[in-house]
Amino acid sequence: MPVLNWIGKEAVVNHDKEVPFRLLKKVKSASVGENSQNLIIHGDNLEALKALMPYYYGKIKCIYIDPPYNTGNEGWVYNDKVNSPKIKKWLGKVVGGEAEDLCRHDKWLCMMYPRLKLLKELLREDGVIFISINEEELYNIKHICDEIFGEDNYLTTFTVKVRHEDRILKGDKDFHEVVEYLLMYRKSKSYIPLKREIDNTSILEYVYEIEELNKNSTEKIIGSKKVKVFNPSEFKVIKRAPAEKCLKKINIRGSIKEGNSSGRYYMNYLNGIREKYRGCLIKVEGIGADGLGHRYFLMPKDENKSNGDYFQGVPTERPQSKEIPYPNFIDLEEEFNMVGYEGNIDFRNGKKPIRFLIHLFKIAGINNESLVLDSFAGSGSTGHAVLEMNKETETSTKFILVEMENYAKDITAERIKRTIQKENYKDGFEYCELDKPLFNEEGQIEEECSFEQLATYIYFTETQTNIDKKKIEKNLIGDYNDISYYLLFKEKGKNILNKLFLTKLKKDKQKKVIYADKCLIDDGTLGKYNIQFKQIPYEVKVY
DSSP states (O other), X not given: OXXXXXXXHHHHTXXXXXXXXXXXXXXXXXXXXXXXXXXXXXXXXXXHHHHHHHHHTTTEEEEEEOOOOOOOOTTSXXXXXXXXXXXXXXXXXXXXXXXXXXXXXHHHHHHHHHHHHHHHHHEEEEEEEEEEEOTTTHHHHHHHHHHHHOGGGEEEEEEEEOSXXXXXXXXXXXXXXXXXXXXXXXXXXXXXXXXXXXXXXXXXXXXXXXXOOOSOOXXXXXXXXXXXXXXXXXXXXXXEEEGGGBXXXXXXXXXXXXXXXXXXXXXXXXXXXXXXXXXXXEEXXXXXGGGOSEEEEEEEOOTTSOHHHHOOOOBOSOOOOEEXXXXXXXXXXXXXXXXXXXGGOOOOSSOOOHHHHHHHHHHHTOOTTOEEEESSOTTTHHHHHHHHHHHHHTOOOEXXXXXXXXXXXXXXXXHHHHHHHHHTOSOXXXXXEEEEESBOTTSOBOTTOOHHHHHHHHHHHHHSSOOOGGGOBTTEEEEETTEEEEXXXXXXXXXXXXXXXXXXXXXXXXXEEEEESEEOSOHHHHHHTTEEEEETTXXXXXX
């Protein structure tokens, strides 16, 4: 496999192991709700990913990232030239004096490589990662992802239409950029690409019954005309049989009463993708249980026929469907055009539509209680999309957002807070800041570190698995592969392994690893109880 080299690569290939493990400090005043499993973290995403390891190693089902595109556009809120003071400082520290000679592509690759390595470790075996990018760094990131995730785990590169051909973009050069790209990789072959269920009949041949007309439609300008738009999130839509399967035509002069609203109507996102369906909305009275009540239908519209002819009757059967692969072309031009209004937050640069993200979640196979991670969170679209998906599907997927810029609280968290209030989402989130490193400059454990934090870290470094906090029993923090792990960490200077503590151990012959500040038991007694003593902080592994 060809390997991409660049100036500074040797310094960053293993840098993820050198990143200090930092503690997470919860900020209650910026959080919403109690004990939510959703997280918004403010801090450098490289250090944040490292801090997440003991808690989420191998647990993330879907990762979506929208990193800086490295276009050199200094006008963006999120500086995407990778020439910001934070990145320059980090490069100078990690790469050294050589960093002064790096071109912007070298800098970008140095920034991305260790972050992608940590992201891979956080993925479940059946997990996937999506990476939005444009052509500036498309081929470079494809090479390093092949190296990190493996060529066999590359699935596809989606072409994503994000704007109309005639909509001029400031900064366009020789060609007008209409599309962006989206790389998809899996952690391993445990993930098998999913298929979508469709039928082969043209969308214009169908009648759609709207089962619940409980919200007003939204109005948008499409072209030069004002139209009404319906989404499945607002109405429960049932796709019915082709028009020729209908019981009868509706005669507007007959005994069945009907009424229709003026104007054009569109139904978006049928079959999980965006499909424009033009028709008229009909209320048919006397159709329903025992001929009572009424139903609403979205009928195909034929411009060449009069009103009395093109309304179709109630369908009698459903069409046959089949499964086909998802296309690697995503046309969400309209949603990208309107994305500036989503979330009630002024953040127009790089924001992604929530419908785009929900579409990716379906491809990833998100199910109940999955975890979604976005380490370049921006305005928080990924968190918003998770909450909306949960509401629509009545599931409980959780999100983790990481944002390094100072607007993490005022924009990222604020957007999620506003959408929770506006849309009446049932979940909240915990807002966290990156705290001090676990080890201070003298190599000692920071005094702010709690028993649970150190127990979580130690158990992870010993077992490469995540601790089950519910199974912690006083000093016993967990069992793994026939080894019991204990931690004495209450008050500095009093964490002593002595004969009194031996009386508190489980009465079995299983090996016991005990972390403490001091040990006052002789080697013979330790051997008799099958104990391995590890001194804090010197024998706490650095991950």
